[in-house]
Amino acid sequence: MDAKLRSAEWYEGTDRNAYIHRAWMRRGVPDSAFQGRPQIAIANTASELVPCNAHLDEIAQSVKHGVYEAGGIPLNLPVTAPGETLVKPTAMLWRNMTAMNAEEMLRANPVDGVVLLGGCDKTIPALLMAAASVDLPAVVVPGGPMLTGHFRGEALGCGTDVWRLSEEVRAGTLSEPDFLKSESATIRSKGHCNTMGTASTMALVAEALGMTVPGLAGTPAPDARLLETAHGTGRLAVELIAADRRPSTFLTKASFHNAIVALAAIGGSTNAVVHLLAIAGRLGIDLTVDDFDRIGADVPLLVNLRPAGKYLMDDLHRAGGFLAVLREVRDLLDPDALTVTGAPLVSYLDEARIWDEDVIAPRGEPLQKAAGIAVLRGSLAPGGALVKPSAASPHLLQHRGRALVFDSIEDFRDRIDDPDLDVDADTVLVLRGCGPKGYPGMPEVSNLPLPKKLLEQGVRDMVRICDGRMSGTAYGTVVLHVTPEAAAGGPLALVRTGDTIVLDVAARRLDIDVPAAELAARAPSATTLDGYAKPARGWERLYIDHVTQADTGADLDFLQGSSGSEVHRESH
Template structure:
């Protein structure tokens, strides 16, 4: 057996251990499987409880075919799968666990490379975090978005139209019966959300990083070209092993620069910030939240997709695809950044074209001239907070209002529709206790539904501030990822209803207008503290004790930094 292969540590030789390793794998496998052929794992997040990834079993078969064709041995490896719509309290609580479990399985098993199959929000981030840490040759196959469904003659955007229609019900503009009827129209086919939510964002951003076969990301799940590309990715995985192309050999600060440019140009999810920070942290790359503002804030928004626009992911593919977007901002990309093929990302953009300028705006006529994520700092967010201007109301980007504070998501649900709640359209809604430690897991609750009485008055947006996250399919003038979070002693824990808060996005400021000496004398009220998570055992306790803040990617402190692909100690 080729002694240069990592798997040879298991399979080569004639001693008892090599015998055991080979014998237990000989279930119809030819002897040649152990004679110098790369062992390629297919880390598969397919699960019936992750409906957006359920089709990945079929995709895995195409990957297997490609691996076999190229001379490798494919080995399907089911890994932890997180269904965004299903798991409680929030999938983000287990992103780090999924990454850690995948890392350990890759490290523990006799494999030389891995193909990462993901789609739903946390699956691609967790897989990339794992691959970055174990540093074996690795390539991503995104599962792709679903096709567009329609209701009453209108296209439905997954997630985005759930928020919109549910608010219409609360406003009395849509019947409950019609709302429920739309449910069967929302999900038309296999695949993840068809908006520019977190799933679509992370697929495209993963390609911008260079970890996806160029041209694949954004291909709809039912499209036959996904299976074709999956086959080619299987072939590529064998080549990666032969050329020893591991994440650490091509993922650099330049790769993350390009990911940030892409994130802004597509109007991508704010969740990409915590995921990219976490992946960079695993690689030991010095990426900070301020890089997202410095690199991306002035990048024009070119993609007219919900929630920042009108269209959906299969429209993006039809209009020219991701490469057509990147070609428009080519001058903003770092040309030194390589892809999984060993060639620079920019080398793949020459033939890209925009076929529908309504979906992909040309650079000279952007949807918004500067729409990247903005980082706000000030007395309310000394460690930073973020806002997505492309999804916000322009008239609210500079705003001063009186705080209406909710101590937990339960407190919010209990009081938001109280007709006696002292709130108006100029108020600033504040929700705390929703950060990584406080909830725990940093749930997608920052885009708080507006009070029913204001919806009935025609109000559709207000300034909202929270230490949690929001769905990538959501929209509104929402300040989120406030750092430090309330449960970590941040100023957010000390805000009182009636305090004045000023926000100035152009100036990147978020301030609590309370004198410093008064703020220093305050302590969190009992209701605030009672709302914080206080787990006594298991994963939740490990998470709360070790999770970093949002500006560090909300990873666990002991997982930061790449430790390489050491072979596990021999079994005896």
């Protein structure tokens, strides 16, 4: 390898510092490990408290074998991982911490490149944010979705069927004992959620960006081919050093264009919007929420997966996989966007084929002709709000209704099943105080459970508006990511129960039918203000003081932009 390795700054020479660096790392390692061999970190988010990522240590071993085979030295680097199903108050609060953790440890240590191992919702976005900021040669290995579980002959989708079945219990159409019996069948194997939730979405989006070996994303976690490709990725990581192929050399606006097209075609999670905005922000790429509407709105939905469809992730894999989907929308992709291999993404599509057209619809027979995420603006969302038409009820995409306002998720839970609650099917449920600052962390609560008395009447969807997020496994006519959030002074803080809300997705509008002068004269109520988070110390305090709004990725303001890999102070 001709160019001097970054790690040589630690290991090369005969002075005391080089001696210390080698001696403490030696522990049975031969001299050759420090002589011109690339040091490859494996940024590993494995944790037994992150069940979706618990198998990543096994994948790391395959990566290690590939790195060794190609002449590199693999080094496991544990990274803080927020588990979507467990951490409180919300995993999103910790995405930026994970990104900071990975970035700082990669910069501080003698590594020349990195393989990023993620799976659970926030881990791949956080690792990509870190890689973009430190800008060392990097490649992603997604942990893969779990296999489909079944209960009484019915396939179960993680998250999606939890929401569905729990609502049936509340409606009185499913007994609680039967609901609980399905629990052990839901999670059949290692891997992340098997619906087109955020974990699956971000793995596929990472491939659309060009950050994985093409054809890898979506491979089920138990599939031996995942380990095979992980081994190959380890080899590729060493090659990246010789080529000096860093994220900044191939991640461009064209890459994000392709990611947005892919997001629409797969019916992906709305969470991808806030993650892609954050990653772009780390690269200095001018990406806005309006780009998602401009590029993705007219892209057809081709993937028949829950929550927008019928099947699950292992069905997508057997039906031809992600590359087969991209082949159908090839004309919409930017042909100049490169991948981590150095070749254009579109160059990998020639051999892709659809093997089951019920799972992956051909371009000429889409599930929906225009299914991309819509960006709404108006007097209730001057900075924008999102809605996912493919997961919504068509009859509610143009709606006028009376607002029923909740000042916190706790307020909502206390009142929603009150039999005397003044609510009907046309009511618009409004939840505020759930944005990045307000909760804090922008929790996945926007897909509000419906009032029990309406469920008992057969109602299964209502318009819901919130400044928080929703799980990618969720569905319904949910307007979310309302910006500015209530806690940042957005007009959502001024809505009162009884106000008329007007939603018009076709016109891209979200308005409150209250005269502008009257709205401007209002102030948030004491109850509204009391619902906002007020941490006094620690990460939550730092987060609230510096987090940006959803329309710029909900990143920390001082972490936007790339800082590079240079270490400015010497040790010892």
